[in-house]
Amino acid sequence: MPDNLSLYIERDSPLQRLNPLTKLAISFSLILIGFLGPGYWLATLLFICVLVPLSIWGKIGPEFLQRTVRLILPLALFLFVMQSLFYPGGRTVLWRFWIFSVKLEGVQFAYLTATRLMNMVGAFLLLLLSTHPSTLMTDLTRRGVSPSLTYILVSTLQIIPQMRNKANTIIDAQRSRGLETQGSVRARIGALLPLVGPLVFGSLVDVEERAIALEARAFKAKRVKTSLIHVPDSVRQRQVRIGLVVLTLVMIGIRLWPL
Amino acid sequence: MAIIAIQNLTYHYPQTTQPALQDLSFQVEEGEFVAVIGANGAGKSTLCYALTGFAPHFFRGEMSGQVLVAGLDTRHTPLEELMLVAGLVFQNPGNQISGAKFTVYEEIAFGLENLGVPPAEMRPRIDRIMALTGITDFANRSPYALSGGQQQRVALASILVMEPKLLVLDEPTSQLDPIGSREVFETIRAMSKQGMTVIMAEHKLEWVATFADRVIALANGEIILNGPPAEVLTSPLLIEHHIGQTRYTTVAKQAQAEQLWPPERALPVVIDEAEAGFRAYKK
Ligand SMILES: Nc1ncnc2c1ncn2[C@@H]1O[C@H](COP(=O)(O)OP(=O)(O)OP(=O)(O)O)[C@@H](O)[C@H]1O
Numbered sequence: 193m194p195d196n197l198s199l200y201i202e203r204d205s206p207l208q209r210l211n212p213l214t215k216l217a218i219s220f221s222l223i224l225i226g227f228l229g230p231g232y233w234l235a236t237l238l239f240i241c242v243l244v245p246l247s248i249w250g251k252i253g254p255e256f257l258q259r260t261v262r263l264i265l266p267l268a269l270f271l272f273v274m275q276s277l278f279y280p281g282g283r284t285v286l287w288r289f290w291i292f293s294v295k296l297e298g299v300q301f302a303y304l305t306a307t308r309l310m311n312m313v314g315a316f317l318l319l320l321l322s323t324h325p326s327t328l329m330t331d332l333t334r335r336g337v338s339p340s341l342t343y344i345l346v347s348t349l350q351i352i353p354q355m356r357n358k359a360n361t362i363i364d365a366q367r368s369r370g371l372e373t374q375g376s377v378r379a380r381i382g383a384l385l386p387l388v389g390p391l392v393f394g395s396l397v398d399v400e401e402r403a404i405a406l407e408a409r410a411f412k413a414k415r416v417k418t419s420l421i422h423v424p425d426s427v428r429q430r431q432v433r434i435g436l437v438v439l440t441l442v443m444i445g446i447r448l449w450p451l
Numbered sequence: 452m453a454i455i456a457i458q459n460l461t462y463h464y465p466q467t468t469q470p471a472l473q474d475l476s477f478q479v480e481e482g483e484f485v486a487v488i489g490a491n492g493a494g495k496s497t498l499c500y501a502l503t504g505f506a507p508h509f510f511r512g513e514m515s516g517q518v519l520v521a522g523l524d525t526r527h528t529p530l531e532e533l534m535l536v537a538g539l540v541f542q543n544p545g546n547q548i549s550g551a552k553f554t555v556y557e558e559i560a561f562g563l564e565n566l567g568v569p570p571a572e573m574r575p576r577i578d579r580i581m582a583l584t585g586i587t588d589f590a591n592r593s594p595y596a597l598s599g600g601q602q603q604r605v606a607l608a609s610i611l612v613m614e615p616k617l618l619v620l621d622e623p624t625s626q627l628d629p630i631g632s633r634e635v636f637e638t639i640r641a642m643s644k645q646g647m648t649v650i651m652a653e654h655k656l657e658w659v660a661t662f663a664d665r666v667i668a669l670a671n672g673e674i675i676l677n678g679p680p681a682e683v684l685t686s687p688l689l690i691e692h693h694i695g696q697t698r699y700t701t702v703a704k705q706a707q708a709e710q711l712w713p714p715e716r717a718l719p720v721v722i723d724e725a726e727a728g729f730r731a732y733k734k
């Protein structure tokens with residue numbers, strides 16, 4: 193079982209060493225341009241010509257492709273089926289069977305949406321696979337993001353798997369007392385109810401103890417925090433980030449006011 | 452000078468009529484190891500919170516009397532200042548992991564980051580504490596991937612690295628298996644040997660008997676006994692207040708009733724004394 197929900201893959205590559213904010217800027221500009229930029233093939237191009245090469249540069253190419261496909265494939269299939277059959281206003285019928293007919297407009301729309309989603313999922317995955325969450329949070333905190341906010345983000349990443357473990361422990365305990373947790377849907381829903389009590393009540397007690405633990409570690413101290421990890425940044429990267437913001441605005445502009 | 456000086460401390464949790472602590476007065480000298488014992492609800496945890504300022508700063512409630520820790524009056528000192536002086540470790544190891552960090556090493560650094568310690572100064576401090584608590588091997592593991600005993604030592608290390616003058620422990624092994632308990636107790640004992648002042652609420656009386664320089668027994672929020680372990684742990688008051696006694700005391704008492712224990716000999720609280728007593732009887 194993974195320790196936490198972090199997707200980070202440890203590799204020694206220039207992409208991994210980039211400042212997290214730079215990667216954040218790359219991801220978000222790719223997503224925005226993919227959705228709001230001009231041209232039918234734009235999202236496809238961004239994925240093939242930008243995201244894939246970046247992932248190879250980051251030495252995470254295979255993992256990147258594998259995970260993107262695994263996430264996007266079911267969604268894309270669903271989109272194609274629904275849109276090609278039921279796209280409103282579709283005229284050009286490609287082929288038909290029984291009462292269904294597949295329309296070109298629907299297929300095109302499904303393709304556009306699917307590639308945009310793939311571009312978005314890919315952009316997020318590139319960031320998450322190549323950036324350790326601590327590095328990202330440290331850098332954001334250093335730039336003035338509230339420590340409480342970054343704390344909530346990171347602890348959520350960690351607490352979800354922990355809750356899952358706890359739920360499993362409780363289920364095991366219930367099962368060993370002869371409770372039905374397998375079998376029909378009804379039996380399983382019934383079995384979930386006794387789980388709610390310990391999980392919720394346990395969590396309430398936990399919240400108080402966690403708050404005490406955080407205080408005991410001076411989390412609320414009104415001092416300037418320091419950080420164990422040094423996250424490097426450079427003037428060049430700053431320029432790249434500004435460039436990305438400008439590029440994103442220009443691309444959206446071209447879409448809105450085509451020449 | 453006493454590192455802890457408590458005068459007539461009475462404390463009520465919010466919206467309660469019965470005080471959780473009632474007219475407590477005692478002192479603790481620097482370097483002392485004091486165990487606090489008592490039945491469920493006797494006020495052990497509350498005393499730990501009062502010593503670290505969580506009562507009243509965190510829990511609110513009503514406090515009268517005075518608690519001085521390293522010269523600081525807890526009522527008029529903000530929590531963050533008190534944390535520098537008195538470290539608190541409590542029962543549930545999982546809940547003491549901050550959740551803010553992904554490795555044990557970073558977890559231990561967390562308190563130092565919050566205190567604004569320069570990074571260059573952090574590493575030697577963290578390395579030293581990890582060696583002391585025996586967790587160096589886990590440095591790069593997730594704190595959530597450790598056993599209870601290991602997690603509790605990470606919790607200890609995370610507090611110790613902040614270099615408090617005083618360590619307050621609230622039943623630090625109550626959620627651990629025997630192996631985990633032993634690991635944690637040995638670590639605490641090592642800290643005490645190095646001169647750290649330790650106040651530990653604990654119900655495992657056999658351990659209390661081997662560790663403590665002094666034992667304070669609480670019942671219904673009041674101090675009923677305060678003295679050396681051999682004296683407090685053999686007092687009949689312990690049974691009366693449902694605190695129990697060590698199994699060595701129990702055995703020797705039974706033996707005494709059947710005239711199998713040397714008359715005039717004090718009741719034992721550790722295994723060696725029990726053994727010596729029975730040998731003396733045989734002669
Ligand atoms: N947060 C709270 N609010 C109100 N009353 C509380 C609170 N915490 C504890 N008490 C009450 O204060 C008294 C002392 O509780 P405390 O937790 O200090 O006992 P304890 O000796 O630590 O017990 P245990 O062995 O169960 O840990 C009890 O009567 C308890 O019900």
Ligand SMILES: [Mg+2]
Nearest residue numbers: 495496497621
């Ligand atoms: Mg308690």
